[in-house]
Amino acid sequence: MFEAAGKGTLFLDEIGDLPLHLQGKLLRVLQEKELQRLGSSGKTVPVEARIIAATHLDLQERVAAGLFRLDLYYRLHVIPIRLPSLRERREDILPLANDFLATYAKKLGKAICGFSQDTRSLLFCHDWPGNVRELANVIGYAVNMEATAWVQVGSLPAQMMQLQAAAATEKAWTENGGGAGQKQIVTLKELERSAIARAMQEVRQRNGRKEEAAALLGISRATLFRKVREYGLS
Template identity: 40%
Template sequence: MAEAQNFIGVSAAIARLRRDIEDAARCDAKVLITGESGVGKEVAANLIHAGSARRSQRLVVVNCAAMAETLLETELFGHVKGSFTGAYRDRMGVLEIAHHGTVLLDEVGEMTPRMQGMLLRFLESGEVHRVGSDQPQRRVDVRVIAATNRVLADEIASGTFRGDLYYRLNIIPMFIPPLRERREDIPALLDQFIGTCSREYRVPPVRLSPTAQALLCEYEWPGNVRELKNVVERLVTRGQSRPIEAAELPEEIRRRAGAKPAHDHGPAAARREADVLFERVVHQGEDFWLVVHTPFMQRDLTRADLRALVARGLTETSGSYRQLVTLFNLPPSDYKRLLGFLRKYDCQMPLRQFRSAHMSVA
């Protein structure tokens, strides 16, 4: 990953973090990286791995929030042929795949109590038991890095996260502060992303007027560095040669309303996002895989957004996934791929609600 090369920032917090990353790379201890969404937790994990003795082996990232529990279990531990419907062959889990390497357990705070128990058992024994296997357990050598945007102390207090697991994971704690608490990093990040984005899109680097630059530095950035990067990308793709003026910045930045916490992404926000996606995919014929799948995999779209989009589509097709493929301007041959994708990330909707809704209208 190119960005793993540099953790951009000039603030004291980032300087400290760079030292912590170097220290963590020198040993094998478990690391728990915390911080709001989009602050750079995955970048930090990449840097730790890339600086460690394990760098020639793999870093495997598992997003614990994106999968249903049973899927996460087989993803981590693997399974043997016939252990459940659809298990046509033996499959290695991530913990085995990453043998001698590193596993990043992303969004570890979202694990169910049962999965937390299984993870704890693995951390204590270093042994992997494939689902459905009666073979002896396999010992693996992996370094575990965990990340979460939840405040695990609160989760422990409310009983949703196990204290014993927390103490196992939190050997080297690393907290990445939100961007609004280290605004001195903003100019460096703007520079960096303007450079990388314009190279990527082969356009001359955009320039910012002093007021535009000032507004970008004052904004709250509820989505942190990820949001900043997305804004830069939008500005760069305009390919404009004169400097960007304040009036040309996205509305939320002009308003300086900011202050919206990163986690404020309720059902209403998901529906708005879904409406925009629906318009782009259905009416403007933009490619579903580019506009929806890619951002979802990069976490720029949440599962709630994707579910809202699918729900909106199924309402139109009265619950038919075949017709959904057509509605989303996909070739019929993409049917399996679409369903597989939605199923994997638990975004396949029960059809009944759409069918009965349609009938009651009819």
């Protein structure tokens, strides 16, 4: 792959999962800027590609645990770029979901127009521990399951629904003091209210307008204003 990259760019994904015995070989190639083909008699090939490596793991923790070479870490750690998780950039959730929806709908030959309002609220509220890959898989599953023109909540994976319900219930239970006799089931209206409140808060923090919150939620400006009045939000 180094040879095929030539003078271009070589992307090494999930570098943190590379076994130790291969880390040494990679380090040698990066240091010497050349490699030797398998079966060749000493002839080397120059390596001129720019290297970009990515990982979802904490490499410093891997180094401390003896699972990643310190010298390779510093060889790669020239210009580090941290990409925030999906839950840190919720404004990207619905646009990405729409893109995945269009892709899967076309691939499966389904005439799906979009997501129901309840589904948009759930997608926006979910914490997405698996980030964009999890989102893509969830949308792919939903498109496969959906039989109408709009993706309904019931078409989302059961596991996601269970996690979302558990998280929302725990949050409501904590906010209510966790006392005996308190309601332990969170309704879709409560989830919707939470999603709208969160979108409004995010927009407010960057001195944005309510129209931006509507865009985040994938609903019209008029619908947002109606929901804000309905739920007593400001």
